Amino acid sequence: MNAPANTLLSLEGLAVGYDAQPVLRDLNLRLASGSFTGLLGANGSGKTTLIKTILGILPPLAGRMVFTPIDGRQPVLGYSPQHESLDPIYLLCSFEVVLMGVCGRVKPGRFIAKSERDWAHECLRRTGADQLSRKQFSELSGGQKQRVLIARALATKPDFLLLDEPVAGIDVSIKQSILDLLRRLHAEQRHTILMASHDLAVVRQYAQQAIWLRQGKALAGPAAQLLAPENIAAVLDLEMH
């Protein structure tokens, strides 16, 4: 099966899950290069599992994933996990966390060059987190941590940004500013973005495309169309019957 020219990632009959137990099956999806896609679903619907499978953290249970090479190389993936998943016992300042993003380009046992350190500072600046540079990561608020983690994902110089619930558990005003930041980054740098969220309004407002995970299946389409009130009612009604 040949993907259209602007496809960055094709999922072909993909099943994802843990310990041979599929959470999602028979996924046939395409993500266009430069698109902003919202991955919608309730808790436990398989959003994080799908993201981890795309990242290579979990092996697919069936089917395959095909990344379209960019300039003859595999696309670089930038990942921002849920901030609660990181253990506060590590004594790391925000800059050191962001610096981890450049490790993919630094060989084992080598020092990180000044140019890479400057780039890490630049990523903090782009996400509006430069004043947090010297602060302990574990002592930051949820919104501040999220900015730092987005900066770390940017530090990888990604072609494809995967964000796992970037605004979950964050105050409304901070949530708005993080989503505006993502919109700005997408507009300025044309990253391909896949953002997991359980918030229907957020996906409808910010994403161009949407993938809606419900009961082990995926519905995909333009966000405005897929998440239109009549469509939502139809999907929910269909499931009730």
Add this chain to the structure above:
Amino acid sequence: MQTLREIFDPHFLLRNSVYVSLVFGLTCPLVGLWLVVRRLVFLGVALPQVSSCGVAFAFALQGWGLLPHAHQSATEHTLAFLGSTVFTLTAILLLSLQARRRRASVDASVGAAYALAGAWSILLLVKNPIGEHGLLDLLKGEIIAISNFELAVTAGVFAAVAAALLVFQKEFLLVSFDREMAVSLKKNALGWDTLLLLLIGLTISMSVLSAGPLVTFGFLLLPPLTAHLFARNMRQFALLAAGLGGLTALAGFYLAYRWDLPVGATDVALLGVMYGLAFVLRRLVRLVRAVRPV
């Protein structure tokens, strides 16, 4: 002061023990801090015991006539080191495999390993016909009787471990702090995990031979726990933990020599006092900060 001068005299009879104590005190906390941040403290308790069991097993093989008898200190030390290392590394690999497969706590297995290793060490020792020939001392970790060969091997292994931890700090930190990020960056997370565990296992094997399981556990965990109360970054954490370990090892040796006490037990007691004082000090500092007007 006279005792201190005596201990640091290059012709001091127990100078090798002083040097080994110092190297041991500096290196164990550097390794132990990874057990602390990866929340594997129980592993730090169980592995020295498993390591001791390996030593007892190696000598039991000799006692049962399955291995030739060793009459030289160097051969005896090598045999003990082999038994200790094989048991420790096997236990580490089995426990980490179990943790990976079940994606659940391995506390029960670690506890069982500790109890079984302790029991088997004693059983293997009491049934060993050559057990009384200093083997009990070796198992207890007699830091007093250190030959030049043992000093050279211990210093060499610990220096190699410390160098590896320093050179690959970036990789160890990445896979420990955020393994998923490491995988997404195409790092060989399993390989780095394995290397770190091997370094931990090697240090524990060597430490148990030098100082016994109790002292190894004390130096692996108490200096990092104390340092974590005050350090602000990972570099300070490592330097403070190693500094505390080295200082305590020397102070413990001094006190033990001065008052004719067992060195290992004195070291661990001193580490405990330091941790207790640091904990109280940390609480006081927080209290003062909380009541001070802004």
